[in-house]
Amino acid sequence: MDDFLAYVCHQVWKLNSCRKVSYTKGRDFFHQGETCSDVFIMTEGLVKLTYVTHDGKEWIKSFIMDKGVFGSRASQSLGQPSTFSATCLEECRALTLPYKTFEAMCVDDPKLAGMTFQFFQWLGLKKELREHDFLCLSAEEQYWKFMDENAVLAGRITQIDMARYLGITPIALSRIKTRQAKIEAKSA
Amino acid sequence: MDDFLAYVCHQVWKLNSCRKVSYTKGRDFFHQGETCSDVFIMTEGLVKLTYVTHDGKEWIKSFIMDKGVFGSRASQSLGQPSTFSATCLEECRALTLPYKTFEAMCVDDPKLAGMTFQFFQWLGLKKELREHDFLCLSAEEQYWKFMDENAVLAGRITQIDMARYLGITPIALSRIKTRQAKIEAKSA
DNA sequence: CTCATCCATAAACCTAGGTTAATGCCAGAC
DNA sequence: GTCTGGCATTAACCTAGGTTTATGGATGAG
The missing domain is CATH 1.10.10 (Arc Repressor Mutant, subunit A)
Incomplete structure (x- = not known):
């Protein structure tokens, strides 16, 4: 996981289609209901990913602390609006690039592709664990x-x-x- | 997802390290606590994947109906004992092969590798949805x-x-x- | 056929968590 | 300094779901 982050950061940094962003506490990277297919590679800060239900209640899907990768998979893979928002709980710094660009990088770089696959495996295991906890x-x-x-x-x-x-x-x-x-x- | 199943079935079927199994209602494909790194490609039947908690209560992680792929990722990726059992609710037929063999197949067959990646993405989205439902x-x-x-x-x-x-x-x-x-x- | 088993439902009671509202605390704005 | 707004805690009350136990129906074995 840490290897993945270090490598992704290093490779993405070289791109000119990569933007460096810095958001203040309280700001949203993206908003529930909007389509945002960007990949965010956070290098510093604290973010919460949240759902807001039809009756206005907020529930937190996950936190990303210090370094991590996140984005809306529904937007990235299916072009659909994001089902959740990403909100800064502290001042955040991140690299960001379109998912399509990231995909293209993976085609050219088998090492990156392999690590991305590992990353998704890791994410899947985390979600499975949370499912277990909610159930048991x-x-x-x-x-x-x-x-x-x-x-x-x-x-x-x-x-x-x-x-x-x-x-x-x-x-x-x-x-x-x-x-x-x-x-x-x-x-x- | 259906494409993946059809293709996997077709490719795995050609292997001689692939076994065809048929289990009666009530039997376990594998048991919580055992290490089982096999991949199961079910072609017919109904299976439940279940956790049993320390105080003996059973909770169901998911169902696999008719056609589907399952296995213990903890065993496959990390060599650890499975955190859940897979139990037949109806008579089941499946193809099974070691995860290592499947991995090797993916190295030789980029199409299979790509579809497997898609499959894990799909699985991840499903788990994310279930997390959403438990939360919201x-x-x-x-x-x-x-x-x-x-x-x-x-x-x-x-x-x-x-x-x-x-x-x-x-x-x-x-x-x-x-x-x-x-x-x-x-x-x- | 009978018997045993498993499943679904129901009632009575208990508990964890939700809801509302009040209080006190702290930090930032001014 | 004061005022304000957000956070944590507590209490009182309510509700959904858990627990235990009982009952009736369906199913399968003999």
Whole structure:
């Protein structure tokens, strides 16, 4: 994964069709409902990918922290509008290029193609894991798993966003925390 | 997706390292906790992929109906034990071959490699959609969506398995159905 | 045919999480 | 400094879903 990022960055950087962008906190890379087939290679910052439901509620699909690659696959592969938005939670820097250009690069560069394939495999495994967690874990178990595996990220987001990622309300998350704090106080 | 299946079947069928298997209802293709790096190309039948949690509860990751490809990616890519089981809900026929063999085939056959890449993309999109549904939809909404998109499948599985797929208990599913039936009776 | 098993439904009760509203805290704007 | 807006917490109340148990129907074995 880190290899992929380093290599992609290096190769894309050489292109003249690649743009370097810098967005402030609160800005959107792209917006749910818009078609955006660009690939974003983030080098610095923190982004959330969010769905907004018909009744106006926001849920968080994932976070991308520091370095990472993201984009709307629905737009890239099918030309459809994005089903989610990408919003900066901190000042962000990224390289961006059209997906078609990236595809063309892969045709010319088998190493890049192979690594991209690996990247999609990795992404697939991550999504499979999240599916597992939604299916098999309680909200409380999901919270502990999240804290375990994302200690740094947890310190950089609000409780609202953490709850929206776990699929619960911020109030429920607060309850889980105090419940746990009481248990810890008892055992101490 | 259908193209992929037809092509894979055709190409794999020519191999002598490919086995043709036929399993009866109730049997497992592979078992959670075992390492199984085989690729299964089902030609007929119905399979469920299931997680069993530490407290003995079963949850269904997905169904494969009629024709489809499945296997444990954790075993294939990482050599780790499978996190789920694959169980026949009906008599099943499939071709099976080691993942390494399949990989080798892809190296020799760029068309197969390309289609496999597309297949993984398609799989990724499906998982992303399921993530979206778990995040954004209520149990009831998920049920309606499932019935809409999987009318045939719905008729071939028990309510227990449908509930285990939606992430609720069979009792809750029964309640959703009666609730809806009452509303329909009223409006009729 | 009978018996056993599995499945669907229903009722009664319990619990986790959603909803609304109030409070206190902190940080940035001015 | 004050004012403001966003965040975290708490409480009170409500609802969806889980748990347990019972019942009736369908199915398959003998």
